[in-house]
Amino acid sequence: MAEPLETLLRLPEGVTLAPALPPAAIAAGLGIGLVWVAAVAVQALRSGGLGAGRSAVIVVEWLARSALLLGLAALALNPQEMTGGSGEARRPEVLLVVDRSGSMATKDAADGKSRAAFVEEAWVGPLAGGGEAWARGARVSVVGFDQRIREEGDAEDAGDTSLIAAMDAALASAPAAIADDPLGAPAVVLLSDGRETIAPDPEGAVLSPALRERLQRAKTRGLAVHTVTVGEAAPPPFDLAVSVAPTTAFWIAGEPGAAEVTLSATRAAAAGTSSTVRVTGRADGEAGESAEEVLLYEADLRADRSLLQTLPVPVPLEALRAMGALRPKPDGRLERAEGVTGVRLAVSLVPVDGEAAEANNRQEVRVPLAPVRLRVLVLEGQPYWDTKFIAQALRADAAVAVEQVTRVTEGRWERLRSGADAGGTAGPPTASAADDPSPEDAVQRLDFSAFEVVMLGRRLDDVLSAGQWAALAGWVEGGGHLVLTRGRPAALSTPAASRLDPVVAGAGTATGAGTTLVEGADGADGVFGATAAAAVRAAPPPLRWLERGLSPKPATRVLLRAADDPAAPALVAMPVGRGSVLAVLGEGLWRWALPDATSLGGPSETRARYDALWAGLVRGLLFGSADADGGSSSSALRLAMPDGPATPGEEVRIGLLLGPGVEPAAARVEVTPPSGRVTRLRPATDVSAAGESADRDGLSLSFKPEEPGLHTVRGWAGDGDGEQEPVVRLLNVRPLGLERTLVSADAAAMREIAARTGGEVLDPADPRSLIDHLDDVAISRTRPPRPEPLWDTGSVLAGLLGIWSALWIARKAAGLP
Numbered sequence: 001m002a003e004p005l006e007t008l009l010r011l012p013e014g015v016t017l018a019p020a021l022p023p024a025a026i027a028a029g030l031g032i033g034l035v036w037v038a039a040v041a042v043q044a045l046r047s048g049g050l051g052a053g054r055s056a057v058i059v060v061e062w063l064a065r066s067a068l069l070l071g072l073a074a075l076a077l078n079p080q081e082m083t084g085g086s087g088e089a090r091r092p093e094v095l096l097v098v099d100r101s102g103s104m105a106t107k108d109a110a111d112g113k114s115r116a117a118f119v120e121e122a123w124v125g126p127l128a129g130g131g132e133a134w135a136r137g138a139r140v141s142v143v144g145f146d147q148r149i150r151e152e153g154d155a156e157d158a159g160d161t162s163l164i165a166a167m168d169a170a171l172a173s174a175p176a177a178i179a180d181d182p183l184g185a186p187a188v189v190l191l192s193d194g195r196e197t198i199a200p201d202p203e204g205a206v207l208s209p210a211l212r213e214r215l216q217r218a219k220t221r222g223l224a225v226h227t228v229t230v231g232e233a234a235p236p237p238f239d240l241a242v243s244v245a246p247t248t249a250f251w252i253a254g255e256p257g258a259a260e261v262t263l264s265a266t267r268a269a270a271a272g273t274s275s276t277v278r279v280t281g282r283a284d285g286e287a288g289e290s291a292e293e294v295l296l297y298e299a300d301l302r303a304d305r306s307l308l309q310t311l312p313v314p315v316p317l318e319a320l321r322a323m324g325a326l327r328p329k330p331d332g333r334l335e336r337a338e339g340v341t342g343v344r345l346a347v348s349l350v351p352v353d354g355e356a357a358e359a360n361n362r363q364e365v366r367v368p369l370a371p372v373r374l375r376v377l378v379l380e381g382q383p384y385w386d387t388k389f390i391a392q393a394l395r396a397d398a399a400v401a402v403e404q405v406t407r408v409t410e411g412r413w414e415r416l417r418s419g420a421d422a423g424g425t426a427g428p429p430t431a432s433a434a435d436d437p438s439p440e441d442a443v444q445r446l447d448f449s450a451f452e453v454v455m456l457g458r459r460l461d462d463v464l465s466a467g468q469w470a471a472l473a474g475w476v477e478g479g480g481h482l483v484l485t486r487g488r489p490a491a492l493s494t495p496a497a498s499r500l501d502p503v504v505a506g507a508g509t510a511t512g513a514g515t516t517l518v519e520g521a522d523g524a525d526g527v528f529g530a531t532a533a534a535a536v537r538a539a540p541p542p543l544r545w546l547e548r549g550l551s552p553k554p555a556t557r558v559l560l561r562a563a564d565d566p567a568a569p570a571l572v573a574m575p576v577g578r579g580s581v582l583a584v585l586g587e588g589l590w591r592w593a594l595p596d597a598t599s600l601g602g603p604s605e606t607r608a609r610y611d612a613l614w615a616g617l618v619r620g621l622l623f624g625s626a627d628a629d630g631g632s633s634s635s636a637l638r639l640a641m642p643d644g645p646a647t648p649g650e651e652v653r654i655g656l657l658l659g660p661g662v663e664p665a666a667a668r669v670e671v672t673p674p675s676g677r678v679t680r681l682r683p684a685t686d687v688s689a690a691g692e693s694a695d696r697d698g699l700s701l702s703f704k705p706e707e708p709g710l711h712t713v714r715g716w717a718g719d720g721d722g723e724q725e726p727v728v729r730l731l732n733v734r735p736l737g738l739e740r741t742l743v744s745a746d747a748a749a750m751r752e753i754a755a756r757t758g759g760e761v762l763d764p765a766d767p768r769s770l771i772d773h774l775d776d777v778a779i780s781r782t783r784p785p786r787p788e789p790l791w792d793t794g795s796v797l798a799g800l801l802g803i804w805s806a807l808w809i810a811r812k813a814a815g816l817p
Contacts, residue, residue: 099192231745257315381459477577544588674709708735
């Protein structure tokens with residue numbers, strides 16, 4: 001048997017031949033060529049008359065031509081080296097894209113587990129943790145999503161579902177190089193109920209155009225998305241729901257308001273189905289039900305297309321005046337009418353045939369109405385970054401007017417005025433500085449009653465007299481709001497100001513090292529509690545120092561605490577009379593405006609969060625504590641509770657402060673929801689609030705609203721008989737959105753996601769099917785070595801050209817033609 005040509009030629013291992021012509025033809029051509037160049041050389045030498053030099057050139061020319069012929073014959077044999085092969089089956093990397101939205105808490109998975117728990121136990125744990133033998137060797141990473149991409153350790157509450165965010169997570173996690181090498185693309189596994197609640201298609205299609213575009217990008221990049229549908233896919237009963245919410249936490253007298261109406265459907269209605277939505281408003285306060293109701297918005301809506309519609313509702317000044325919320329001043333400008341504390345908005349939707357329930361076709365909310373633009377005084381006895389950054393943040397808020405007074409040096413003060421002017425626009429700060437031999441006189445000229453909020457820095461103990469501290473305490477009890485921005489002034493230990501101290505100093509009180517902060521026990525309570533809790537979820541830098549050994553008073557709410565000590569409060573709030581105190585029990589909060597290695601987001605995003613934090617805290621001080629309808633410091637009873645909004649099933653805590661001589665057993669609190677079913681609350685604790693007032697007792701109560709809408713909370717100091725008038729507070733309870741009402745799984749959407757990207761629909765109960773599929777993919781990804789021509793290089797071409805050029809030069813040098 002004839003040996004292969006590679007063996008005869010003794011080629012190196014891994015080198016093969018792919019002749020362009022039959023080897024016999026190449027050999028024949030090579031032989032003829034070699035004979036011809038030899039004959040030409042012999043004839044030239046026999047011609048005679050050649051010198052020794054020219055004879056040498058002819059011999060060299062013969063050798064060079066022979067070498068060229070041999071080279072051409074080698075090229076015709078087409079030698080190749082086998083490279084780039086991989087004979088080992090290797091599983092692709094796996095990216096688990098896990099739904100972390102609110103609907104995943106639905107308990108309809110196996111054994112009554114929630115969808116989230118099932119995914120963790122059946123898929124994420126075995127695959128990412130390698131707890132099962134069949135899953136070992138899999139290279140797995142995990143990313144979560146709800147309405148956004150969720151990073152590992154993100155503790156923010158579960159939000160709505162955005163499948164667009166899921167695909168953004170997949171596209172961001174896949175390497176960009178896979179477009180050139182599709183065999184390197186990871187396997188993406190989407191674990192979700194598939195129900196889009198952020199941006200469903202406006203025409204009722206299974207997938208929205210934005211989601212389809214991302215799926216096409218994934219397919220182009222070689223990303224096959226395998227889907228696992230979790231949850232029951234039974235179609236829900238048809239139902240419409242409507243809600244209304246103000247676009248800001250409160251409105252300001254003399255400025256237009258704005259609200260937003262949301263219409264949601266559990267599924268599309270029959271073709272041609274429509275309904276009418278109406279929004280009305282009326283003033284709220286002492287006028288009560290006698291206030292005139294004004295139509296703010298009315299429109300017909302299609303109910304057979306989108307599952308979610310959002311409608312802006314402007315509330316012009318003319319409407320606020322017509323409902324009696326505003327009245328003209330002598331100068332022609334508008335102010336809040338006497339006895340008015342807010343505006344009630346009501347939205348209604350005409351029922352549609354076949355609706356499962358009509359109770360959610362109407363909702364009412366209350367919007368607090370501020371009498372004036374917020375005026376804030378920042379008072380500092382020594383310049384420092386904390387107050388500087390706070391003042392800058394508040395100046396960026398068009399709803400706040402800031403006056404900053406700082407003692408620059410001994411006897412020298414600086415005053416900056418900025419914020420909104422009478423026309424409602426924010427202006428730049430204006431500064432004035434003057435030598436003042438009596439700093440006490442400069443501070444005494446400040447009228448606390450001209451401000452809604454006073455912020456104190458450090459080094460004021462030797463500036464404010466005992467009488468001024470007493471005046472400040474009286475201003476807070478009368479409805480003012482105090483912020484301690486850099487710890488507790490020493491003056492709080494004096495009788496004149498002790499009632500402003502939200503904490504009690506223990507025997508081991510000391511200034512300790514700084515620490516990162518986390519949400520406290522009352523972190524989600526009220527407007528500013530939720531604002532502070534949201535801020536720490538972005539992983540801001542630690543404080544510079546924090547005072548340790550402090551205990552909150554009974555009426556104090558702990559919004560933030562030290563991460564390394566659950567008993568160390570860091571940001572607290574306490575009601576005092578009709579006002580309140582907010583205290584940062586350390587220093588260095590200004591660092592939150594600057595990102596560090598642990599912060600989430602860039603510089604602009606970090607600074608925006610810091611500005612939003614202080615804007616929210618200032619608003620929370622004014623509307624998160626008791627206002628005109630919460631009772632006064634001289635009342636026998638006062639209710640301290642957030643204005644909301646709350647959600648059904650969420651615990652709402654109420655502080656009940658009792659006046660002198662009122663026995664806790666004689667106090668009574670009742671909650672009336674929109675349905676009219678009255679619930680009497682029982683106190684959870686009976687504690688002394690000696691720090692809040694000299695002889696007040698405090699009761700802690702809580703309840704969980706069961707329905708959306710405006711809830712009325714009434715409190716009596718006695719048994720409720722006789723002429724006694726109750727203290728009344730109102731609580732907004734927003735309706736549950738699509739995420740918690742439309743919880744059926746959307747298997748059709750998950751099937752289409754897999755089909756559009758070339759993925760597989762996997763069985764939720766069989767995670768091993770993914771491994772089997774990956775093994776099949778691994779085998780398909782194995783490939784033989786690829787042949788690479790050895791002659792197709794620049795060096796071969798350069799060698800051939802070099803030989804030919806050297807031959808030509810030698811001939812010319814020898815005088816040959």
